[in-house]
Amino acid sequence: MSKGSGERPEDEYAQAASVDDLPHFVLRQIAADLNPSDRPIAAHILTNLNDDGLLTVPVVEIARYHHVLISQVEAVLHLIQRAEPLGVGSPSPQAALLAQLEALSESSSVPAQAETAIREGMELLSRHRYLELGHLLGVSTKEAREIAAFIRTNLNPFPGRGHWGERGSSAGDPGTRALVYHYPDVIISRMNEGDETLLVVEIALPISGTLRVNPLFKQALHDAPSEKAEQWRSDLEQAELLVKCLQQRNHTLVRLMQRLTTLQREFILHGNAHMQPITRAYLSKELGVHESTISRAVSCKSVQLPNGHIVPMDVFFDRSLHIRTALRKIIDEETRALSDTEIGEILAQQGFSVARRTVAKYRSMEGILPAHLRNSGRRVASQTYILTPCR
Secondary structure, three states: OOOOOOOOOOHHHHHHHOOOOHHHHHHHHHHHHOOHHHHHHHHHHHOOEOOOOOEOOOHHHHHHHHOOOHHHHHHHHHHHHOOOOOOOOOOOHHHHHHHHHHHHHOOOOOOOOHHHHHHHOHHHHHOOOHHHHHHHHOOOHHHHHHHHHHHHHHOOOOHHHOOOOOOOOOOOOOOOOOOOOOOOOEEEEEOOOOOOOOEEEEEOOOOOOOOOOOHHHHHHHOOOOHHHHHHHHHHHHHHHHHHHHHHHHHHHHHHHHHHHHHHOHHHHHHOHHHOOOOOHHHHHHHHOOOHHHHHHHHOOOEEEOOOOOEEEHHHHHOOOHHHHHHHHHHHHOOOOOOOHHHHHHHHHHOOOOOOHHHHHHHHHHOOOOOHHHHHOOOOOHHHHOOOOOOO
């Protein structure tokens, strides 16, 4: 089709969807539901997302640019917000939380006051002012804490950070990579809701059926021309080796996940505070493989946990996650800003012996400001409800 035509070829969208950045990751999911007249609007929205997955231009400006009603733009935006990661395309963190809460309420129960807390109490939530939040919602401080914990655990005001990937520090730096988004390679789910439930592990292969070398090719090898017989035989051996290597890799991944779900069962079911500090070297000895085999098996792979969160597979080997979770809980519950030394003493009472310098490091990793800045009431709201920090 010529460039002068006002139409766009159908396969252009399919080609765009093969790129693993956030706009194309979302486009791949909604393309089938888009009317042809809505495609330019969707493209406008998706190309104006920031790294947090939030829309950076007003809806009215998009409507004016395309000469359409605001309601049409809002309909396309709602479709985008329902794609993964939920809430993507929202104009603000508050709107992202509300979109996720609406979707979550369709499949599970949510606290009655959660929507009000988000609509009217965002500032109180971000500053952990649970007493005032309770007064606003007409509930006790304990209930306000429970509502805040539900929001923090199940919702993410920055949808673009909900999927894992690598963030490049500069577009001009050839050594960096942009954020990459993935469907999970492994899905872990519960058999039922009890604490003693069995965990079901599914390996999400990128193919369907069974991979094998076409038997017709093997038969044709007997009738191959003499000058091509050797080449065909070599091709057949390489194909069979490829199939064998893929089967072995998948077998290793199955064994790895079976052992990880046993060792990290409490983390999978109950969250970061229950992470067990294990290493790749320890697991490689248990499975009888080289440590590099474990590293390759988990590299660039993701796992969907029973709560729906998608995390990098190497999070199972994060030996400081449970300590950082305890640190965050201490700061969430502080009545005054505690110094790193005081936090270290409380952690020691909980069985975590860490130096003050390490406390400062972990606090920085969690995006929490020092005591003197927390004391002035200036917390890092952008990190308060992040479920899985970008790695």
